[in-house]
Amino acid sequence: MAKKSRTKARESTSAASAEQADGAVGPRQPCPCGSGKRYKACHGAAGGEVYVARPFEGLPGECDLIALRELVPAATAPLTIKGHEDRTVRLCTLLPGAVPAMSRDSGEVWLGLQVQHQFGDPSRDLAAVLEAALAAEPGVVGLTTPPGPGTRMQDLVTDETLDVTVHDGFDFWVSDLEESADLAEALEQANGAATPTSRLASVEAAYWTNVGTKEHLRWVMPEPEDALLDALARLHVRGDDVIVPEARLVGMFRAHGLLCPVWDLPVGTGAEVLEEPAAAFKKALDKALAELAQDGAELTSEERAARSGLMNRQVTIR
Template sequence: MAKKSRTKNRDAAPLAEGEVGPRQPCPCGSGKRYKACHGAPGGAGTAYVSRPFEGLPSEPDLVALRELVPAATAPLTLKNGDRKVLLASLLPMAAPAMVRDSGEVWLGLQVQHAFGDPSRDLAAVLTAALEQAERGESGIVGLTSDPGPGPRLQDLVEGGELDITVHEGFEYWVADVEDQTGMEAALEQANGSVHPTAKLTSVPAAYWTNVGTKEHLRWVMPEPENDLLDALSRLHAAGADVLVPESRLVGMFRAHGLLCPVWDLPVGTGPEALEEPAEKFATALAEALADTSDLTPEQRSARSGLANRQVTIR
């Protein structure tokens, strides 16, 4: 019997940047291979949306709060109605939403379900929570199956910049609870998983964090991936991507259609020391983005290195 060819896939077309291969994990987070989930004929319920928060001014921050920031909140303004809505990175038990005793609605970003379009999922949960609040009922609001066609978050909330508060822990979970008896142990356990995190004020969607042995800056950027990689390559080849002494651009995440460059920082750097360098880097990046000339061999080499140090989260 003839042996199976080991070269039958050698001539397959290479994947474009950002494209998901059929045997790779589906970006929706289901844990299945792409070909068995949203890459299957007919998809998996709601069509997979690679950039679900596109069009919202705070798109990079939404990606950061969903994927990188442990404890943060921001008020949302509804297009219709005046009910108070609080967006949170994480709610107790990773709940999709909660209606508090006060009638305020809390909407969680870090959840267990994944139905292809996080913006559609958030809108479905928010709609259900608002309806529950109108009935005067408090408690958790879940999403156990694909919600199907319907509005997206962009359709329900005003599109202004989010006013984000990064918290040291999850005390905001119980800030409106008078009797907190019996909650201390659960809160202490949740807080134990939180790495110190701060949002820079000089540039958008850049978050410093201290993981103990290292500090990092993770900066979610909205520019098209190819353009951003070219610009970062120009700066990297010129040695112009060093924010503070001994810092290093080590790679980047890709999440919900956006790239998030990551810098390693010396322990003890802190967020305050990054404000001015980050602002200067943003100016240099804008100039590099405006440069449409061909990359030099050194810049192409830098680009290849950066592209190989990408990790897709979602």
């Protein structure tokens, strides 16, 4: 009996390893949607919603979209929508009450990225809400049930780039409304929870933030995970992953199919001094990626150890 059990356990382990190597999610692993349930009881259940690992792939500013959805408190970006080129559509990190969308009295449509629902494919969910908001009377537009197969944001957005504006707070919520005491109080509360954040201009999708006791640089990167980990490991061994003196690459988030390395920065660093070092790091990273893409290129034992350390400091958000 014991021998058979050991054989079965080895077979199960091999199958699980094969699933992970293919990028699949094991049935007993946490569902990547962030629900807290096991995959087999959530998006892996029979008849469940299909989970899309990289939902924003192909959209302009994919890395910035992920940052705005998961990391940035207050930011907006205009969108041009096919068939509705005459409508003003504003993509927002967060709307009041975390509502999915708002049709404004001005005729504008505001689409929220940070919402409560998770139906497996954020691109499809956003498209369903957006289409409903474009057809709705002024007010809040929500999504209470899975929208089912249908249009995705990739089918609607015609922009070639994403023009992100990071705000100090949520004053944009009331930019087209008359001032009132209730609005002022709600706005003050929301602004108090927004950590200072800036987007670097020298590279794509890199955001400095000050959380009070620490400062961070969080940088969503588009490269495939395995290649990026190899390159970051090589730079770490060379000592080239230090953005500024005393900064430290402490780990990374995994969100919507991409990795987001995170650096701790000395308090008082600020965003401006990161511009040139970040651009230089990007050049070093691209060089390491090119080196490792060559036929026969392999990591050294020291680089493999560094890579394992990086993998152990990953946190999956979505």
